[in-house]
Amino acid sequence: MTRPRSFWKRGGGVGWLLLIGSAAFLVALKMGSVSIGWRELFTILWQSLQGRLDSTSGRAAEIFIFIRLPRVLMAATVGALLASVGAALQALFRNPLADPYLLGISGGAALGSVIGLLLGAASPAPYACFGAALTLLVVLMLSRIQGSPNVSLMVLAGVAIHSFTASLLTFIISQARSHESASILFWLLGSLTALPYQTLIPLMVLSLVGLGALFLFGPALNLLAHGEETALTLGLNAERAKWGLVLLCALLTGLAVTFNGIIPFVGLVMPHIARLLFGSDHRAVLPLSAFLGAVLAVLADAVGRTLLAPQEIPVGVVTAMIGAPFFIYILRRERRKLL
């Protein structure tokens, strides 16, 4: 085997990715129950870049500004959050099956934020982050064998925790009034309903800061991927890095879930694809996973919006349809190690 995919490493890949990314972004902006023509889309984009866009610019412009754009931005942010958290968890726990959804962290965050909403909190975000942190800690405690987390146990513990939080959520939904429960359910399944800009922008800024902080752990993850003891002997303060990462991953998952419920498998699939393309250097894997996660979420949302238009398929359903077969593929590839 030679140096993996030197073409990608030389930077040719980055150009391709940017091209794919912007194409996905444009397609997602165009698609939906009301399709915006290409010419119209570019006119609106051009006008908005010049700052000449306002409510008088027509119906298409209105849909673009108040529905399509916030939704695409949100999908991109959530996808980036989940995929980079997945990449970090996979390296930290040396577990190719780690994913905020599979480990039950998303479920914990969802339960937290629903409880927050029921308590009448101004923003469910802190509750979601707390729920995420709590479930991650419980999963870690349950999956330890002689001090180090076991790959298979971790996924099993995640399933158990997920079922537990899901049953509590179902209970809450069954007790809620019908219109409330429908909206909670739709949000849980990862509906990307457009948030108003005054909510969207703070959440996005927070997410970007968090992502930046996570990317800084790239060199540490390169060491931790070979085991905590190895990382220690190579000069990393492994304990500090590990808890920093756990906390950050919980916060970012909490944010993603606050945005729009549980979107499964984005965090599982995209890091693997990033590694296939660029190798296992986490200084590159983290930002790349974020980028690919953003593209996947944006496209999955666009598909969900158009496939049965005017009805919507929640984005979580679309990603699960892509992700579950991929999960089985990884499972088969890793089965010898898991037994």
Place this chain on the structure above:
Amino acid sequence: MSLLAAESLSFSYPSGPASSFSLQDVSFSMEKGDLLGVLGPNGSGKSTLLRLLCRVLKPRSGRFTVSGQSLEDLSQKCAARRVALVPQEMISVFPVTVEQMVSLGRYSHGGWWGGHTPRDQEIVASALRQTDLWAIRDRLTTHLSGGERRRVLLARALAQEPQVLLLDEPTAHLDPHHQMDLLHLVEKRRTENGLAVVAVLHDVHLAMEWCPRSLLMKDGRVVAQGRTADVLTPELLERVYEIPVEVTREAGTDRKYVNFFHTLRNQEEASQ
């Protein structure tokens, strides 16, 4: 002042199946270029000692100093520039190239982003050449043989430019050819660069042939240490390994051979 000194190191595991075990009062000192073999039966505390020396575990009491500085007072990075470990195996979940793996040894010398200066690259290249890995530096570590993997781990430790090298059973799972290759490499760095080497060994013969000094452990205590010929005596070995030992002397020389396997032969004879 000696290069490194363990001063009455003691340790016990706080909980779990190993909590009944404790390491007590282990002391030794070494100079530049010294080689110390650490021997003892399973569970005697060899691995615990090694993990204390590379800061994976923290001693309950006592200290380990390198050039007079206690390792506990240093940052993790500073410690990794002084002491490097060659573990028995590598855990690679996500494949990296041989070169990437060896480059990890430079983490303790670099900035926080782990970027590599020309000097870092030079040292990694020289570690790869010395361990005969240069030709396969682009190969993935998951595609290597056992001998190659061990050489990668040694190269990574050498890239740390340590003053002390810790070897965890360097010859385990290697065929004789690769065993000798690895030992020659370590010997070269020891004699040429004054690297001090602590090697945990299971093979008593190897210790007799290779190590000028040995430390014999049992139940977390040092039974004897000093010149290998004085430490690995039949009496002490019998006491420590709890098995009768046969010692033969090569005709006309001072070389002694220890044999544990004669018990097997005796058993066979008895059953016939």
